Amino acid sequence: MSIQSVFQGGDAARTAASQIAEQVKSSPAGMNPADVAALSDALKEGSKGTAAAREGACIAIDTIASVAKTTAEHQLMPFVADLVRCCADKHSKEVQSAAAAATLTLAKTSSAYGLDAVLPSLLTAMDPKEKWQTMVGALNMVSKFAECSPLSTSFALNDIIPIVTQMVNDSKQEVSVAARECLSKICQSIDNRDVEPFIPALVSATIDHEEVIECVQKLASTTFVQTVTAAPLALIAPLLLLGFRVRSTATKRMCAVIINNMSKLVEDPEDAAPFLPKLVPALEKAKEEISDPEARTVCGKAFEQLQSIEERLKTHKSCKAVRGVVEKEVKVSFGLSDDKLEYVATLVCSLVNCKVMDDDDWADELKPYGVSEEGAKKAFKALAALYFADAVEEEEDDDAEQLCDCKFTLAYGSKVLLHNTKLKLKRGHKYGLLGGNDSGKTTLMRAIANEQVDGFPPASELRTVFVEADIIGELSDLPCVDYILADPRIKKAGITEEVVTRMLMSVGFGEMQNKAKTLVTFLSGGWRMKLALARAMCLDADILLMDEPTNHLDVMNVKWVEEYLLSLKNVTCIIVSHDTGLLDRVCNNIIAIDTLKLKQFRGNLTQYVEKNPKAKSFFELKSSTGFVMRFPQPGFIEGVKSKGKPLMKMAGCTYTYPVNSEPTVKDVTVQVSLASRVACVGPNGVGKSTMIKLLTGEVIPQEGTVWKHPNARVAYVAQHAFHHIEQHLDKTPNEYIRWRFQHGDDKEALVKDSMTLTDEEAKKCKEPVTFELKDDKGNVTKVKWCIEKLTGGRKTVKKEYEYEVQFVNMSYDSNRYVSATKLAKWGFEKHMKIVDEKVAQRVGAFSTPLTTVNVEKHLEDVGLDKEFGTHTRMSALSGGQKVKVVIAAAMWNMPHIVILDEPTNYLDRDSLGALAGAIQTYEGGVVMITHNNEFCSALCPETWLMQKEDDGIARCNCKGDAEWMTKKAKEQVKGAIKMDEVTDALGNIVEVKEQKKSRDKMSNKEKKKADKLRKAKLARGEELSDDEGWSD
Structure with a gap:
């Protein structure tokens, strides 16, 4: 059948085309080149071809594409440019219909990767200079490609969307309708589960710019976890540029948040390259011009992310085909x-x-x-x-059994921690898991233990145990052996009490007075870790996931843990630790979390650092990122002018726990001043925390005395301090601190035995006391009244405190100020301590108003960024971030003495360096219990060494650098840091002006007048105010 027979058009052309199509189908070479040339000539309007010839040519192409499919595809696809022009044939509607049908058939039957061959012709046909029918034909063909070849369409969106977007509001309705349908279909080709739910809203906002703000709001609340490629960026980037043009600061901030979140998930920088020339200047402008400092910071972070992509592009090897x-x-x-x-x-x-x-x-x-x-x-x-x-992956030269080989993404709350990363583990290997605070180390191990990692073998195939020292609250009153037996996994495994007891003895519980029957609640941090290890040993695990296994452990116990781990030849361990010695001696592999990926390395930490010098920060006790932690400086204390004057003292103190027969500590004598830098050291379980509890008044010694200056504020960060914030995980750190101190004192202050009345003391306080009352004539009357309470009022009279007391069944007018000496004699010593504590707390609270802005600044000073301090609930914080919240809350009232029990736990090396810097510049006293010798030796010239003597009872030996201590003791007390401005509750910035005391300004005449008034008051028997009590 000759090709000329199709040029008659109509039914004759269809019949002839069918026969030619069958011939082409059976020919490996496809169409005859002469026939191809004839079709090309017939399609060109204005040549020798007539309308019937053009119609016949379109019908032939349509039919051959339907029947012969790929056989002649390489010959038919070049006709697309002519076909879309024929869609606007001015002589025949039949030609228009046949051409439109042919374009759709070619899109449907061609290769799934054939779009690139015709896309330039289709985009040219969408030029506004072309006839509207041509534009519609091109749009419809692109829509059909989107339906039939979504993958290749998605990779071409960067070229298609800008042109189609210009046509959605075309004055010609047919073009507008086709463009909107095309935009909707091509966007459906985007294969990104994070973006898919928002495609209709994105398309709608692309058409109607008034919807941009609402659309940006929706996107900003999305957690992106999928790899971000050019396809979703092609749709979202233009909308973000529109968002940066609106006046709303909130919208610009949200645009920056979206860019920051998405750019972290761009694996191939070439995917983002087309959008950087417009997004980078928009962000740079926003971070310079937005008035809100916090929004500028967010824009700055997004700008840095895009800059990092630009840097990657400089060394990136292009994956675009040449x-x-x-x-x-x-x-x-x-x-x-x-x-x-x-x-x-x-x-x-x-x-x-x-x-x-x-x-x-x-x-x-x-x-x-x-x-x-x-x-x-x-x-x-x-x-x-x-x-x-x-x-291409490198083959490992290792014949060890492979336990897992999985690829997964891990997110926590709205934050992506790991993205599209691989994890390979082999039996018997010891892996050190490295990463900064908030990088996802603990979350990854917990996800593995809870079977939440895609592709990781289930517990039925691989026994995985997460070893951590946290104690479940409702089980804390159980003996150690019963605590382990209560674990559901122990029950399921059918492990007996005998086996559990043997394991507890093997980790050292035989040394304790009550051995395996010791109550869990009385265990120190070191013994809690041993308890967790014993439980893991009982379960005979294939993989041990260990979160800071040497926290709270002394040198001997650290060595025991190392030897135990090295003895586990068939057990794989993943270890998170800030103990560089442990990672060096135990680990033979390193897994580093870097840019949302797990980078695996064979060797210990030292070998890893040789290849990755940036990881050297794991060896150094300093901030590698320039991060600085600052503690608020304490103010003056009345009567304390030198740093060496004691603010807390213990003398000859002995304490025995109710369940023990022998004292835990005996004859302890120590003191703390503003100059103190004390490290309290000693083996696990020797009584270090007990001594600190005595010092702070949490428990009362059976022998000896404990004293604290009534105006001294003391911050105590306990070893298990998380229990405070665990009750408030639905609050942000900012909300938590404002709740905790909203009434001026600390709602979560420890309940101390030194401030809790015994039954005998309470009974004595109810007894009537004798008062002497003077009437106007000076006559004295003795009365017996019962004191109901101390109201909280306190003043100084003749260098002694007097406290306001309220009497039973008496009005407020009957309240009297009574001296501390009399109240102590009547049994109200603990009541006075409570008042002293509250007064001291309120003095600290007066210095900085409890506002959102001030708390935000305070949290930033201890290393918690606004994003985490003000905008993130504590349930989503890492262990290191929670430690910073605990420290920030303890330091809010500007304490004079800070007592830190194991402060280095859960903090990375960078944060440890910043904490060390904060302690060095802090003007108050510091006492710390820590097993981190590097940390305490760099900061503390004074040591309290707790150790058991021959009788098995712990005593304290004080050592130190005498020259340093003498020099520091002579230093004068410095006031709190001068504040130039504060922010009140309404957000107003108030300038603080230094005010000199009035007595410094008084002339000689004023001084004589003031002295005369003072003497007159004394003659009348009236009390003088504190200011009037000053002598010249």
Whole structure:
């Protein structure tokens, strides 16, 4: 059948085209070149061809594409430019209909990667200068490609969306409708589960810019975990640029948040490259011009993220196919004719650009075009070496059993911690897990233990135990052996009490007075870790997940843990620790969390640092990022002018716990001043925490005395301080601190025995006391009244405190101020301590108003960024961040003495360096219990050594640098840091002006007058105020 027979048009053309299509289908070479040329001539309007010829040519192309499919595809696809122009044929509607049908058939039957071959022609046809029917034809063909070839369409969105977007509001309704339908369909090709729910809103906002703000709001609340490629960026980037143009600061901030979140998930910087020239200047402008400091900071972080992508681009090897390179390889591997070779080379370029990394997929895709499987795989191997080199994995020379090989993404709350990363573990290997605070170390191990990591073997195949020292509250009153037996996994495994007891003895519980029957609640941090290890040993785990296993442990117990871990030849361990010695001596592999990926390295920490110098911060006790932690400086204390004057003292104190027969500590004598820098050291369980409890008044010694200056404020960060904030995980750190101190004193102050009345003391306080009352004439009357309470009022009279008391069944007018000496005699000593504590707390609270802004600044000073301090609930914080919240809350009232029990636990080296810097510049006294010798030796010239003597009872020996201590003791007390301005509850910034005392300004005449008034008051028997009590 001759091709000329189709040029008659109508039914005759259809009949002839069907016969020609069958001939083409059976011919490996496809169409006759002369027939192809004839079709090309017939399609061109204004040539010799008539409307009937153009209609026939369109029908022939449509029919051949439907029947012969890929056989003649390389010959038919070049007709697309002519077909879309025929959609606007001015002589015949039949030509228009036939051309439109042919374009849709070609899109439907062509290769899934054929779009690249015709896209330039289609985009040219969308030019506003073209006829509207041509524009509609091109739009409809792109829509059909989006339906039939979504992958290749998604990778072309950056080219398509800007042009289609300009047409959605075209004055010609047909163009507008087609453009909107096309925009909707091409956006459906985006394969990103995070973005898919928002595609309708994104498309709608692209059409109607008034919806941009609402759309940005929705996107900003999304947690992105999927890899971000060019496709979602092509749709979202234009909307973000519109968002930066609106006046609303909140919208600009949200745009920056979206960019910050999405840019972290861009694996191939080339995907983001087309959008950087517009987004980077928009962010740079926003971070400079936005008035809100916090919003500027957010914009700055997003700007830094985009800059990091620009830096990666400088050294990035392009994965975009180079046409000349591909054609050369295709020509060698495929052996095709020249006309087919050019089209197949286009398909191969598309396969490369769409990142199809499977040689079987290449073979299946290219087989219909006459390419052998061997030729397709040969081309893949050659081109993969050029463009997919990063996907090639190194083979490990290790015959150990592989326990897992999985690829997963991990998020916590709204934060992505790990993205599309791989984890390989082998039996018997010891892995050190490195990463800064908030990088996801503990979350990863907890997710593994809870079977929440995709691809990780289930517990039925692999026994995995998470070892941590936290004690479940409701089980804390159980003996150690019963606590382990209460674990559901122990019950399920059928482990007996005998086995549990033997394990407890093997980790040292035989040394304790009550051995395995010791109550869990009385265990120190070190013994709690041993308890957790004993439980893990009972479960015979394949993998031990260990979170800071040497926290709270002394040197001997650290060595025991190391030896125990090294003895586990068939057990794999993943260890998170800030103990560099442990990571060096135990670990033979390192897993580092870096840019949302797990980077695995064979060797210990020292070897890892040799290859990665940036990791040197794990050896150094300083902040590698320049982060500085600042503590608020304490104010003056009345009567304390030198730093060496004691603020807290213990003398000859002995204490025995109710369940023990022997004292835990005996004959302890220590003192603390503003100059103190004390490290309290000693083996686990020797009584260090007990001594601190005595010093703070939490418990009362059976022998000896404890004293604290009534105006001294003391901050105590306990070893298990998390229990405070665990009750408020639904609050942000800022909300928690404002709740805790909203009434001036600390709601979560420890209940101290030194301030709790015994039954005998309470009974004595109810007894009536004798008062002497003077009437106007000076007559004295003795009365017996019962004191109901101390109201909280306190003043100084003749260098002694007097406290306001309220009497039973008496009005407020009857209240009297009574001296501390009399109240102590009547049994109200503990009542006075409570008042002293509250007065001291209120003095600290007066210095800085409890406002959101001030608390935010305070949290930033201890290392908690606004994003986490003000905008993130504590349930979403890491262990290191929670420690910072605890420290910030303890320091809010500007204490004079800070007592830290194991402060280094859960803090990374960077935060430890910042904490050390804060302690060095702090003007108050510091006492710390720690097993981190590097930390305490760098800060504390004075040591309290707690150790058991021959009788098995612990005593304290004080050692120190005498010269340093003498020098410090002579230093004068410095006041709190001068504040130039504070922010009140309404957000107003109030300038603080220094005010000199009035007595410094008084002239001699004023002084004589004041002295005369003072003497007159004394003669009348009236009390003088504190200011009037000053002598010249």
